[in-house]
Amino acid sequence: MGRAVAVIGTGQTKHGRRDDLSYPDLVREAVKKAFEDAGITPKDVDGVVYGSMPSMMEGVAYNHFYFADALRTVGKPLFRTETCGSTGQSVAHTAIHWVASGMADIVLVVASEKEHEGDAQATMMTILEPFLMVTIGGAPVAFSLQSREWMGYYHIDEDKAREAASIVSVDSHDGGLNNPLAHIRVKLTKEDVSKAPIITYPVRLYDVCPVSDGACAVIFASEEKAKKICKKPAWVKGIGFRGEEYFIGDSSKAVWQSTIEASKEAYKEAGITNPLKELDVAEVYNPFSYQELMFLECLGLCPPGEAPDYVIKGTFSPGGELPCDPSGGVLCCNPIGAAGLIRVAEAALQVTGKAGEHQVEGAKLALSHAMGGAMQFNGITILGSEL
Amino acid sequence: MAERYKVDKDLVRMEIVDFTFPQKEYKTSRHDTVLPYNWALGPTWTKFFDGLKEGKIFGTRCKKCNKILVPARTFCPSCYEDMEEWVELPQEGSIETWCLVNYKYYGQVKEPPYIIGQIRLDKADCSLTHFIGGFDLSDPDKVRKKMKTVSRVKAVWSKEKHADIYDIAYFKPV
Known part of the structure; x- marks a missing residue:
């Protein structure tokens, strides 16, 4: 994958309903924390990558222009990358490519969402063209369909x-x-x-993520810089990203090829042959509880069709063979654009022993994941404590 | 603990009742953006929608892989070949997956409750997204029991047609 790359600092806002501050101030809250965590200044940064949901969610086109000051990007190159829910993985990958290629040594990555300022489900309606597939608009609809397809297939x-x-x-x-x-x-x-109220059958209220405001910042560095600056970097062991056709009915979403292939690529790069055994913790993107079951299979963490059995016997619970989403996952916090990057930040916290109360004891190898679009994209980043 | 949450049925947002951020004397500022668009349908989708107005469901066939896709496509997503052969599809098919939509949101295409399904029309090599209906949807448990017995559905046409996807009103169980 080119040069070795490491996470040298992360910062997250307090997530929730943040009417108490403006959107640029929210972004600044995460950026400030990341700089403090890495112990560097904006002068050390070669470039900035930013991502969020589409402009319809933000209410302003190109919100990274609006956040130029909060992102500390004045006088620096700025990239925007977005792939809907998987934006957080995509922005991380953009920075990793940038550092691995040798074109930059230190890159700041920021992703954010302030969902209470707009209307998340209304934005979801605009992700599909308005004359052929619009009926499927609204996240719970698409992902409930997928969950039922998976249940039916197996x-x-x-x-x-x-x-x-x-x-x-x-x-x-x-x-x-x-x-x-x-x-x-x-x-x-x-x-x-x-017994919670039904949203889109079989999905009930607590099977669904909340509407959240929040931002996340992660600083990536080359091996040379990371070793100089950071006592305990989180090393990027492998990444993978895959996309699919536009029309949902064109391929199976029960055996989800983009998750399967993206994770295979990341495992290969990381030298992982038995992910369930070798990984210590996984931050699986779980905006819907049923969808996590399917992801566990497609990520190769259990055999196809057997995720419910593995979950019921506690494999992925706290203290199980591979604890999933000790941070609470997307089910407890979903500032959508940031949610995939929060998974990366949480994986970094875990392998550097900095996750506090939700630390998985002795975690050395962590998977982070996100999916996006109307079942169209999947991204994986694997971080480890050793180079 | 469920009473600690308040569910706003119109907005469908989950709020914790007994947790708030430090109360703000700060204001929010309301601005709406409404933009008009005029989407070009091109020859393929124009013909597809004209077909619906005539009560016909058209797909196109790839000359390389022979797959028939619906809605009709200009090109095959796998082979990237032109799909010039038009095929009228049977109006019956099998349900691949479905979900009952029981909540409201802005921009929604229909008043809930309604069922969205992926329907594989006979002869087609993909499934089509559309409504499933024609029976009482008010009780989710009854819907679930009913849907357990349904595998085949048939198109029901709207009385008034406008050459759009809603010319098919829904698919009903056969």
Whole structure:
């Protein structure tokens, strides 16, 4: 992949409803923390990468222009990268390519969303053209369809899937309780989840992520700079990204090729042959609990069609073989543009032992993941404590 | 604990009732952006929609891989070949997946509850996104039981047609 690349600093805002500050101030909250964490100044940075959801969400076209000052990008090159929900992975990959190629030594990556300023579901409607596939608009619709396709394809018993999805939701919310920056911090029981109001059947209220405001900043550096600046960098071990056709009906979303192929590429680069055994923690993008079940399979963490069994026996729960989303995941916090980058930041915190109350003891190798579009993109970044 | 949440049914936002950020004397400022667009449908989608107005569902066939795709395409996504052969598809097919939409949001195309499905028309090599209906959708549990028995559906046409995707009103169980 070219030169070695490391994460040398991360910063996240307190996520939630942030009517208490303007959007540029929200971005600054994360950027400031990342600089403090890395112990460098904007002078050390060669370039900035920014991403968010589309302009319809932000209410201003090219919001990175609006944030130029908050991003400390004055006098520096600025890239914008966006792929809907997977934006956070895409911005990280942009910086990794930039540093790995030798064109830059230190790159600041920022992603953000202030969903309470706009209307997230209305924005989702604009991701599809308005005359052929618009009926599927609205995130819960597309992803409930996908979950049911997956259940049908593998003949998964509805009650068993319900139980597993409830466990995913309960575990994530327990994680949120341990993460002071998470948006939703509440104790849930399996009954709370399985009896909550229906949003898009079979998906119920606590199977769905919240509407959040938040920003995340991550600083990437070359091997030489990282070793000089940072006592404990998180090394990029492998990345993968794949896209799919526009029309949802053109390919199977139950056996989701873009997740499968993106993760295979990342594992190959990282030298991982048995991800369930070798990974210590995974930050799987889980805006919908049912979707996480399918991701666990497509990421190669359990055999196809068996995610509910593995979840029910506790493989991915706290203390299990591979704890997933100890931060609370997207189910507890979803500033969409930032959500994929938060996964990267959380993976970095885990492998450097800086995750605080939600630290997975001794984590050395972590997977981060995000998906985007109307079931169209998947991105993976694997971080490790060793070069 | 469910009572700690307030669900705003119109906005469908989840808020924690007993948690707020430091209360602000700061204001928000309301601005709306409304922009008109005029989308070119081109020859392929114009013919596809004209077909719907005549009560016909058209797909196109790839001369290389032989796949029939619907809605009709100008080119094959896999082979990148022109898809010039028009095929009228049967109006019956199988359900690949479905979901019951039970919440409201801005810009939604239909008043909930409604069912969205992926329907594989006979002869087609992909599935088509459309509504499934023609029965009572008010009780999710009844819908679930009903849908367990449904695998085949048939197009029901709108009384008034406008050469758009809503010329098909929905697909009903057969």
